[in-house]
Amino acid sequence: MIGARILLESLKKAGVEVIFGYPGGQVLPIFDQLYDFDLKLILVRHEQGAAHAADGFSRATGKVGVCLATSGPGATNLVTGIATAYMDSIPMVAITGQVGTHLIGNDAFQEADVTGITRPITKHNFLVKDVKDLARTVAEAFYIASSGRPGPVLIDIPLDVQRADTEFIWPDQINIRSYQPTYSGHPGQIKKAAKLISQAQKPIIYAGGGVITSGAHLELTELAEKIQAPVTTTFMGLGGFCGTHNLFLGMLGMHGTAYANHAVMEADLIIAIGARFDDRVTGRLDDFAPGAKIIHIDIDPSSISKNVSVDVPVVGDAKNIIQQLITEIKILPDTRNWLKKVNDWKNKHPLIYNDDTESIKPQYILQELFKLTQGQAIICSEVGQSQMWACQWYQYLTPRTWISSGGLGTMGFGLPAAMGAKVAFPKKEVFNIAGDGSIQMNIQELATCVANKINVKILIFNNGFLGMVRQWQELFYKKRYSYTPITSPDYVMLAQSYGALGMRVTKKEDVAVALEKAIKTDNTVLVDFRIEPEENVYPMVPSGQAINKMIEGLA
Amino acid sequence: MRHTISVLVENKFGVLARIAGLFSARGYNIASLAVSETLDPQISYMTIVVEAKDEKVLEQINKQLNKLIDVISVTDFTKKEHLDRELVLVKVGCLVDDKKELESLFDKFVGKIIQIKDDAAIIEAIGDQDQIKALLGALDKFGVKELVRTGKLAISN
Numbered sequence: 001m002i003g004a005r006i007l008l009e010s011l012k013k014a015g016v017e018v019i020f021g022y023p024g025g026q027v028l029p030i031f032d033q034l035y036d037f038d039l040k041l042i043l044v045r046h047e048q049g050a051a052h053a054a055d056g057f058s059r060a061t062g063k064v065g066v067c068l069a070t071s072g073p074g075a076t077n078l079v080t081g082i083a084t085a086y087m088d089s090i091p092m093v094a095i096t097g098q099v100g101t102h103l104i105g106n107d108a109f110q111e112a113d114v115t116g117i118t119r120p121i122t123k124h125n126f127l128v129k130d131v132k133d134l135a136r137t138v139a140e141a142f143y144i145a146s147s148g149r150p151g152p153v154l155i156d157i158p159l160d161v162q163r164a165d166t167e168f169i170w171p172d173q174i175n176i177r178s179y180q181p182t183y184s185g186h187p188g189q190i191k192k193a194a195k196l197i198s199q200a201q202k203p204i205i206y207a208g209g210g211v212i213t214s215g216a217h218l219e220l221t222e223l224a225e226k227i228q229a230p231v232t233t234t235f236m237g238l239g240g241f242c243g244t245h246n247l248f249l250g251m252l253g254m255h256g257t258a259y260a261n262h263a264v265m266e267a268d269l270i271i272a273i274g275a276r277f278d279d280r281v282t283g284r285l286d287d288f289a290p291g292a293k294i295i296h297i298d299i300d301p302s303s304i305s306k307n308v309s310v311d312v313p314v315v316g317d318a319k320n321i322i323q324q325l326i327t328e329i330k331i332l333p334d335t336r337n338w339l340k341k342v343n344d345w346k347n348k349h350p351l352i353y354n355d356d357t358e359s360i361k362p363q364y365i366l367q368e369l370f371k372l373t374q375g376q377a378i379i380c381s382e383v384g385q386s387q388m389w390a391c392q393w394y395q396y397l398t399p400r401t402w403i404s405s406g407g408l409g410t411m412g413f414g415l416p417a418a419m420g421a422k423v424a425f426p427k428k429e430v431f432n433i434a435g436d437g438s439i440q441m442n443i444q445e446l447a448t449c450v451a452n453k454i455n456v457k458i459l460i461f462n463n464g465f466l467g468m469v470r471q472w473q474e475l476f477y478k479k480r481y482s483y484t485p486i487t488s489p490d491y492v493m494l495a496q497s498y499g500a501l502g503m504r505v506t507k508k509e510d511v512a513v514a515l516e517k518a519i520k521t522d523n524t525v526l527v528d529f530r531i532e533p534e535e536n537v538y539p540m541v542p543s544g545q546a547i548n549k550m551i552e553g554l555a
Numbered sequence: 556m557r558h559t560i561s562v563l564v565e566n567k568f569g570v571l572a573r574i575a576g577l578f579s580a581r582g583y584n585i586a587s588l589a590v591s592e593t594l595d596p597q598i599s600y601m602t603i604v605v606e607a608k609d610e611k612v613l614e615q616i617n618k619q620l621n622k623l624i625d626v627i628s629v630t631d632f633t634k635k636e637h638l639d640r641e642l643v644l645v646k647v648g649c650l651v652d653d654k655k656e657l658e659s660l661f662d663k664f665v666g667k668i669i670q671i672k673d674d675a676a677i678i679e680a681i682g683d684q685d686q687i688k689a690l691l692g693a694l695d696k697f698g699v700k701e702l703v704r705t706g707k708l709a710i711s712n
Binding site: 116119123127129178300301302304305309 | 572580611615618625
């Protein structure tokens with residue numbers, strides 16, 4: 001069997017149903033095999049779209065997303081997508097063609113050192129120089145991508161390896177001696193954690209994307225209810241705890257809710273689960289949660305005590321550890337006074353915006369969207385203001401309903417990611433919350449959507465600005481709007497020319513109608529909402545400040 | 556402060572680049588690095604001397620190294636009994652009159668003159684960091700023209 005065929009057989013063995021890709025000179029044998037092979041490829045319009053779509057597919061399903069590109073520029077176009085997946089610990093396998101082994105290093109046509117380029121942005125990568133190693137490499141790649149703290153893995157396959165012939169042997173078991181992730185938490189550490197919880201008076205659970213990765217949302221709910229601790233999640237953790245639960249405080253950090261930030265700062269115990277104390281969460285580190293002891297549950301030992309010092313680290317899988325923790329906690333803390341205080345903050349500092357205007361407020365669109373979808377949609381987003389509003393104003397009820405680039409903050413992520421999610425769940429409503437800046441970064445994927453009937457619904461919050469940067473310029477650079485006003489094409493005509501449905505909404509009273517129409521339309525839909533141009537995202541913690549030093553302004 | 560760590564890695568294509576890349580990407584400094592095959596040709600042994608400003612940084616270096624898929628194990632010798640040696644080659648000025656004095660140095664230091672040519676001597680010496688430092692101090696007056704070091708090798712004892 002030739003290498004190209006071995007690759008496809010291996011992908012099937014690994015459970016792959018769909019790949020996102022783009023052909024090219026150094027992957028011709030693979031595409032030739034795909035021609036009549038039982039594996040679907042979605043042909044994107046730019047390789048970056050393939051990487052984000054594979055990522056979106058993975059975030060929506062928990063499975064390993066797969067993208068495929070040719071050597072050189074095809075591979076380098078994947079780079080932003082791979083880095084995005086890496087920062088958010090998303091399991092993904094990226095396959096790239098490479099020039100023939102005899103040409104490597106010769107500056108051949110469309111040659112790039114792709115394993116070199118992607119080394120710092122992959123969990124691991126491989127250059128397959130011998131066809132005999134190919135099947136095992138694919139098996140290892142899927143194992144590495146999906147186990148431990150997940151992440152993207154790249155396999156670079158030279159042209160001659162794709163053509164070379166060997167027997168196809170799929171390894172039944174993968175054992176990598178140098179890679180043994182820890183899943184079960186240390187019992188002694190769990191005992192210590194349970195003791196701290198029993199003694200706490202003002203505990204708070206700070207949950208991150210690890211809860212979603214490990215499928216620990218039910219356990220998290222059980223734990224929170226058992227110890228009656230309020231729960232805040234990170235951006236990546238949204239959906240890991242029900243957004244309408246009375247113990248839920250919303251997201252914390254730079255654009256978190258005021259009550260989540262106040263609660264974290266006053267807590268005497270922080271139970272961090274699958275989160276990494278990112279700078280957008282902690283604000284000024286020296287001032288972060290001064291009175292709190294910290295329990296940190298994470299599968300990646302290097303996340304522990306990286307940014308903040310931790311009292312009780314527990315390395316392992318969140319689901320396992322929370323289960324063990326629940327049985328271990330014998331004495332429940334009395335948190336009644338604490339919850340009362342937290343609720344006071346909730347009442348005094350709610351998320352708020354000035355709705356008393358003629359213009360369309362982005363927050364209002366999201367509220368209407370939540371009402372119409374009952375929180376059952378998958379919400380993807382681009383990056384910037386629209387993204388932060390989507391964190392604040394749509395309630396995520398279940399895991400994997402919020403799909404957005406957190407760590408890397410990649411503009412242009414939303415549309416292809418929504419495509420990936422919609423391919424995974426054709427019957428679910430999938431929205432992309434976009435700004436007029438971000439949507440123009442991968443707008444070409446409209447063609448992919450229409451051609452493959454991937455009917456995503458794109459809601460552009462069009463304010464004529466690169467809004468988040470403009471907001472910073474307004475607040476910290478004396479309103480000198482340097483290169484942030486931005487023009488757009490006529491989105492209605494643009495959608496039409498791609499074969500999608502385009503709508504423009506300029507009045508508040510038309511918002512709900514437009515959303516309903518978008519949902520009912522059996523096509524890709526792009527809605528151009530003309531929103532209040534200088535609306536800001538609040539609350540906001542200025543960079544480098546303690547997280548309770550928020551600007552809470554009513555815009 | 557300088558710390559010596561040893562890293563057992565899979566002897567695979569690109570592994571040195573992974574280690575070096577990790578140090579540069581995370582802003583850690585390598586003072587020296589020595590790599591070679593072990594008894595098992597599939598495994599390489601690296602001795603790395605790192606500059607770490609505190610325990611926290613050292614802990615992160617350990618953890619980040621362990622996180623690399625090709626890293627089998629990491630040993631931090633800071634709090635572990637070990638022996639270390641370094642090999643240096645030093646070219647010093649050596650006029651005819653200097654030869655005796657130079658030779659007499661090796662009553663005190665482990666090392667030898669391996670070549671004398673064109674008013675210069677090449678000296679080979681092996682020792683721990685203090686011994687090497689002391690030797691280099693003693694050689695100073697002859698005029699050190701060139702110095703090559705292997706970097707430290709460390710082994711647990």
